[in-house]
Amino acid sequence: MIVAMAISTFIRFLLQPTSIAPLAVFRIVFGALMFFSTARFMAYNWVEEHFVKPIFHFKYFGFYWVEVLPAWAMYGLHWLMLLSALGILLGCFYRVSSILFFICFTYTELIDLTYYLNHYYFVSIVAALMCTLPAHAAYSLDAFWQKKSYTEVPFWTIGVLKLQLGIVYFYAGIAKINEDWLFEALPLRIWLPAHTDMWILGYFFQFVWVAYLFSWVGMLYDVFIPFLLNYKPTRWVAYMAVVIFHALTGLLFPIGVFPIVMIFSTLIFFSSTFHERLLHYLPTRFFGTNSSQNALKMPSWLLIIFCLHFSFQLLFPFRYLLYPNNNLFWTEEGYRFSWRVMLMEKAGNATFYVKDGCTGREGVVVNSDFLNLHQEKQMAMQPDMILQYAHFLAKHYAAQGICNPKVRAEVYVTLNGRVSKLLIDPHIDLTQLQDGWEAKKWLLPPP
Amino acid sequence: MKNNHLKSFLSSICIGLLSVAFYACSSSDGNNSNSFDRALMLQNYAEKMIIPAYANFQTQVNALQTANSTFQTTPNSANLANLQTAWLNAATAWQSANAFNFGPAGEQGLTKNLNEEIATFPVNTARIEFFISNNDVSFNNFERDTRGLMAVEYLLYESTQGVLSSANKRNYLNALIQQIKTRTDAVVTAWATYKSVFIANTGTDIGSSTSALYNEFVKSYENLKNFKVSLPLGKRAGQTQTEPTKVEAYYSARSFVLMKAHFTALENLWNASYGFRSYLENATGGADLVKNTTAQITAVKNVLNAIDNNSSFSQIIQNNPASLESLYVEMQKLTRFFKSDMSSILGIAITYDSGDGD
Numbered sequence: 001m002i003v004a005m006a007i008s009t010f011i012r013f014l015l016q017p018t019s020i021a022p023l024a025v026f027r028i029v030f031g032a033l034m035f036f037s038t039a040r041f042m043a044y045n046w047v048e049e050h051f052v053k054p055i056f057h058f059k060y061f062g063f064y065w066v067e068v069l070p071a072w073a074m075y076g077l078h079w080l081m082l083l084s085a086l087g088i089l090l091g092c093f094y095r096v097s098s099i100l101f102f103i104c105f106t107y108t109e110l111i112d113l114t115y116y117l118n119h120y121y122f123v124s125i126v127a128a129l130m131c132t133l134p135a136h137a138a139y140s141l142d143a144f145w146q147k148k149s150y151t152e153v154p155f156w157t158i159g160v161l162k163l164q165l166g167i168v169y170f171y172a173g174i175a176k177i178n179e180d181w182l183f184e185a186l187p188l189r190i191w192l193p194a195h196t197d198m199w200i201l202g203y204f205f206q207f208v209w210v211a212y213l214f215s216w217v218g219m220l221y222d223v224f225i226p227f228l229l230n231y232k233p234t235r236w237v238a239y240m241a242v243v244i245f246h247a248l249t250g251l252l253f254p255i256g257v258f259p260i261v262m263i264f265s266t267l268i269f270f271s272s273t274f275h276e277r278l279l280h281y282l283p284t285r286f287f288g289t290n291s292s293q294n295a296l297k298m299p300s301w302l303l304i305i306f307c308l309h310f311s312f313q314l315l316f317p318f319r320y321l322l323y324p325n326n327n328l329f330w331t332e333e334g335y336r337f338s339w340r341v342m343l344m345e346k347a348g349n350a351t352f353y354v355k356d357g358c359t360g361r362e363g364v365v366v367n368s369d370f371l372n373l374h375q376e377k378q379m380a381m382q383p384d385m386i387l388q389y390a391h392f393l394a395k396h397y398a399a400q401g402i403c404n405p406k407v408r409a410e411v412y413v414t415l416n417g418r419v420s421k422l423l424i425d426p427h428i429d430l431t432q433l434q435d436g437w438e439a440k441k442w443l444l445p446p447p
Numbered sequence: 448m449k450n451n452h453l454k455s456f457l458s459s460i461c462i463g464l465l466s467v468a469f470y471a472c473s474s475s476d477g478n479n480s481n482s483f484d485r486a487l488m489l490q491n492y493a494e495k496m497i498i499p500a501y502a503n504f505q506t507q508v509n510a511l512q513t514a515n516s517t518f519q520t521t522p523n524s525a526n527l528a529n530l531q532t533a534w535l536n537a538a539t540a541w542q543s544a545n546a547f548n549f550g551p552a553g554e555q556g557l558t559k560n561l562n563e564e565i566a567t568f569p570v571n572t573a574r575i576e577f578f579i580s581n582n583d584v585s586f587n588n589f590e591r592d593t594r595g596l597m598a599v600e601y602l603l604y605e606s607t608q609g610v611l612s613s614a615n616k617r618n619y620l621n622a623l624i625q626q627i628k629t630r631t632d633a634v635v636t637a638w639a640t641y642k643s644v645f646i647a648n649t650g651t652d653i654g655s656s657t658s659a660l661y662n663e664f665v666k667s668y669e670n671l672k673n674f675k676v677s678l679p680l681g682k683r684a685g686q687t688q689t690e691p692t693k694v695e696a697y698y699s700a701r702s703f704v705l706m707k708a709h710f711t712a713l714e715n716l717w718n719a720s721y722g723f724r725s726y727l728e729n730a731t732g733g734a735d736l737v738k739n740t741t742a743q744i745t746a747v748k749n750v751l752n753a754i755d756n757n758s759s760f761s762q763i764i765q766n767n768p769a770s771l772e773s774l775y776v777e778m779q780k781l782t783r784f785f786k787s788d789m790s791s792i793l794g795i796a797i798t799y800d801s802g803d804g805d
Contacts, residue, residue, distance in 0.1 A: 186731070189731050190731050190732070190791075190792060190794055191794050193483070193730065193731075194651040194794030194795070195651070195794075196482075196485070197649040206482040254652065254653075346791070348787050349786050349788075351779065352684075353684070354684040354685075363682060363683050363685060363686055364677060364682050364683060364684060364779075365684045366673055377797060377798055380787065381787075397685060402684075410779075412783040412788075414732075414787060414788045414792070417732025417733075417792050418732060418735075419732075419736070419739065420783055420787065420788050
């Protein structure tokens with residue numbers, strides 16, 4: 001009885017009409033950020049470097065069927081992405097634009113696993129959420145043309161974005177609660193001294209206590225910021241912290257547009273009045289709402305979809321607990337898609353040997369013949385990529401005339417500055433192994 | 448949460464942080480600060496290593512040119528012998544300068560880095576002979592394996608009669624040496640102004656001097672291991688036999704002289720006073736790496752020094768293949784200390800886009 005009452009109160013809370021302003025601002029901001037980020041990607045010639053030049057692409061588990069398209073199509077796709085981001089920004093053919101953007105963006109991310117970034121995953125998720133949200137019901141060209149706009153939407157349409165952002169921060173925070181991060185100030189005591197040339201602040205980066213300070217503040221920030229942003233009295237202070245935190249990480253680490261994405265996305269936590277004030281700056285001729293008060297109703301089956309989505313979001317990052325004796329940082333079983341951001345300093349050196357199964361002659365592979373620097377660097381420390389690459393080498397050299405190629409790898413990995421150690425048994429024939437969900441028993445224990 | 452609750456919450460966070468900071472300071476292992484002056488390191492490298500290496504190479508190239516002029520005027524075997532000596536001196540001096548392929552010596556537009564421009568091997572003898580037969584010394588192409596120090600070597604050593612009897616060959620030789628000198632002089636001159644830029648760029652990102660110096664150091668080591676040892680030894684996947692003709696300095700059989708000079712140069716680069724080694728000693732986890740690297744450098748040197756300088760690569764393959772095998776193995780062991788372990792500990796960027804997963 002009490003449970004039923006609680007549920008119905010909760011549902012009423014979710015369906016409660018609220019101002020559309022935060023959602024409309026989020027749409028505009030998200031569209032603008034994605035436009036900028038795509039333009040930046042293209043301007044850096046990364047379409048060429050990431051998708052056209054590489055000989056081999058590392059696939060995502062379960063997405064082995066995703067293939068890279070020819071160069072002209074990859075460029076076309078990025079132009080389409082620009083256009084659809086613009087469509088999102090303006091609220092112009094919004095439904096088509098948002099779906100198109102989601103598909104294009106997610107497709108390009110799925111082409112090569114070595115380019116995986118948590119913030120790309122975040123963008124993919126938000127893009128998917130945006131496909132379903134009525135973010136164009138006001139302050140959009142669609143609303144202007146149809147002469148129909150809504151002033152209110154159900155609360156959950158804004159709540160899902162806050163929840164998603166909250167999960168990113170909170171999970172990034174609890175991931176930092178580990179011995180190395182808190183009690184050794186690792187990897188920050190490795191990373192900070194590399195930036196002692198930074199203006200004014202750089203001087204402090206040489207001190208170990210600063211690394212400790214940053215580690216603890218970083219952890220506390222991530223864990224508490226969603227709550228502090230959500231709570232009105234602390235909101236402005238929390239937002240200042242958001243700006244300072246992301247500006248600093250942006251200066252320190254090569255993490256691209258991620259800091260700006262977070263600084264602007266977190267505006268969603270501000271009140272409706274705040275967003276309405278922002279929207280007053282828009283040209284009212286095109287984007288003004290008509291004055292009639294009307295609340296948009298959303299189909300209730302969407303709620304079920306979102307329940308499923310957030311159950312996944314909350315549970316999936318904990319899958320690493322299902323692996324027996326799992327050293328997460330070493331094996332990376334369950335590491336990705338879990339908001340473990342800038343959490344460890346890991347690097348590897350992987351040397352592959354291909355043996356002719358008939359003659360027994362063995363030769364060493366020069367990785368740069370097949371991989372670019374970034375691909376090699378990422379592959380050399382991540383077991384599933386090492387396995388994929390070994391299978392590729394077997395296929396490649398079989399085609400070159402090596403009979404029954406066997407591939408083994410000597411992989412030394414250093415974790416948080418510790419002496420490097422073998423990751424896998426260097427005698428094992430990798431072509432005999434398959435990637436999967438089960439624990440990778442062929443990995444050697446961590447240092 | 449009332450306002451004073453909030454205050455007590457925030458102040459407890461502050462107290463927590465202060466106690467952590469205190470803990471960090473008091474429980475330290477004597478390594479409270481990673482103070483290392485990268486600008487000073489860069490200055491040391493520029494003034495005590497890079498600029499002198501180029502200057503010495505320039506001197507040897509000038510001597511090569513002088514010996515060449517004498518030989519061109521009077522092409523006899525005594526002058527040829529002098530020219531061969533001058534070539535060996537220049538090629539040896541180059542080993543100390545071949546790891547600095549950035550800045551003025553880096554790739555610029557259609558010009559590749561200095562090492563590729565003047566020291567590519569193996570040379571394409573068929574194409575060299577083709578240009579010689581047409582008396583074509585325009586170098587109006589991108590065939591870098593028809594030019595440079597190793598093309599000079601081919602002409603000086605391929606047969607005793609070659610350059611002595613053929614005016615076309617002497618003409619090609621002359622043009623080769625002139626081109627090496629032009630390239631070298633340009634880089635030496637540019638370093639005079641580039642020096643201050645190099646020292647001032649004290650970051651560790653891609654494009655910084657530390658990153659450029661480090662990445663080229665690693666590349667030079669990889670070249671030594673992959674192209675001067677592994678490939679001629681037939682160690683590469685897909686090779687079915689040894690290929691000694693692909694070694695550096697095949698025609699003069701001075702491969703091991705140059706190989707030793709190359710390794711010593713890299714050792715000196717790593718070991719330089721207030722250089723990479725000191726940088727590592729100041730970094731978290733660096734002490735162990737320095738210990739392991741030093742031991743492995745010794746291991747490589749022990750194998751290398753046991754190989755006779757006067758033997759050709761093919762002779763060693765024939766007479767003592769085990770020594771080359773163990774040279775490769777020891778070099779392979781050193782790779783990770785120079786490569787992933789070192790860049791990881793020093794936080795030096797090796798690519799433009801970094802994953803956030805690491």
